[in-house]
Amino acid sequence: MVNYQLWSNIKALKELRKRGKKVGWLRYKTGNSFKTLNFNQSGFKIDFERKKLILSKVGEIPIRIHRCIEGKVKGVIIKRTKSGKWFAIVQAEVGAKPLAPTGKVVGIDVGVRYFLADTDGRQVENPCFYEKTLKRIKRLQRDLSRKQKGSKNWEKCRIKLAKAYEKLVNQRNDFLHKLSRFYVDNYDVIAVEDLRIQNMVRAGKTLAQRILDASWGKFIQLLSYKAERAGRRVVRVSPKGTSEGLSFDDPLRDYISACRILSRGLGRPCQPVERGPLLLVTAKAVIEGQVSSVKQEAPSEDGVVHLL
Structure with a gap:
């Protein structure tokens, strides 16, 4: 092997040179x-x-x-x-393991401020794992740069830095796996945007790091392969126009976009969206598997229902 x-x-490199x-x-x-x-x-x-x-x-x-x-x-x-x-x-x-039909459909709009909003009124908190780990990573990188390369102290510091990155990746993967599993288990059809993430990263330099940290592409990839095995369907729609006419300050912006994505995925005309409070799901609730069974507080000043 x-x-x-x-x-x-070697063969792949030759083909690239030919092109x-x-x-x-x-x-x-x-x-x-x-x-x-x-x-x-x-x-x-x-x-x-x-x-x-x-x-x-x-x-x-x-x-x-x-x-x-x-x-x-x-x-x-x-x-x-x-x-x-x-x-x-x-x-x-392994073979397919179809799940029993639920009769439910959902549209999902991913974002930076919130990781996603869906048509059932959930707003999932963006965990921002990289931002939370950045201070420790910078300190370990600074310590590593001060050690003599190849020495025992350099190797110890290198391992500490590697473990910090591994923890970051593990936290992100755990969050994405559990969130994608929730949607596959509870919905027959999941409509998402067919995003060109690399183009978005190149175009939005100020938000590039947050876009990469959110890992939208991996989330949609996990949704797709889990849905295929479970007999569910993930529909990718064009993102063009899903946020048209919406203000950045509108607390329901992502929710309305999710409704438009679902309508486009089902091939139905967009309907007016009823405005109401949304359920803010924390990253901790996702990791602990409590996405659907959460307690609500009274609506806050911004019209959002926050979860305990």
């Missing part, structure tokens, strides 16, 4: 920089009783299995993270 990956990469793209050359990877090893179809065995992973030319490795593996195992990818942790990613062939 290593040989296959090498020649596949007139400027590309470099493959670099030699040392032992420390080689981070993945792919066992495809053979060369591995998982002993669930003894909790051992047996790899060809390596031997038996003790493992911790965090959940049952469904379907037929087709391959194993061994991965080492920058912090020095090792993971075995099991690839398995």
Whole structure:
């Protein structure tokens, strides 16, 4: 598989050069920089009783299995993270698991101030994980720059920085997985905008970091593959005109946009939207799985119902 990956990469570079793209050359990877090893179809065995992973030319490795593996195992990818942790990613062939129809549809409008607003009147708080971690990351990067590269202290500091980034990624992925699971479990049709996120990042320099931190693209990707397996449908619509005529100061701006997205996804004409208080769902409620079972407070001055 290593040989296959090498020649596949060389072939891909040749194709890019034929198309007139400027590309470099493959670099030699040392032992420390080689981070993945792919066992495809053979060369591995998982002993669930003894909790051992047996790899060809390596031997038996003790493992911790965090959940049952469904379907037929087709391959194993061994991965080492920058912090020095090792993971075995099991690839398995599984069939679809259709969920019972709910008879409900929803439109979703993603944003920067709020992560999303939907047509059922929810506004999900933007967790801003990167902004909350930025101070610690800057301090660790400053500490790392003051150490002699390659020394033991430099390596310790590098691992601390890697763990900070890993925690950031894990927090974001946990939030996105649980939120996408909620919508797939509760709605038959989910309408979203077909956004060109890279173009938005290049155009909006002041909001570029917040757009990337929100990870809208990954959220929609998670929605799509989970919906396909569950027998649900994700409809992508053109974002053109969904916020037309709406003021940035309007507290219902995102909600009205979500209603327009749903109408466009279902192929129906847009209807006037009834104005009323929205439910503000905190990131903590999403992570704890309490998106649909939240307690309401009285409406605040801005007309939004905040959740406990």
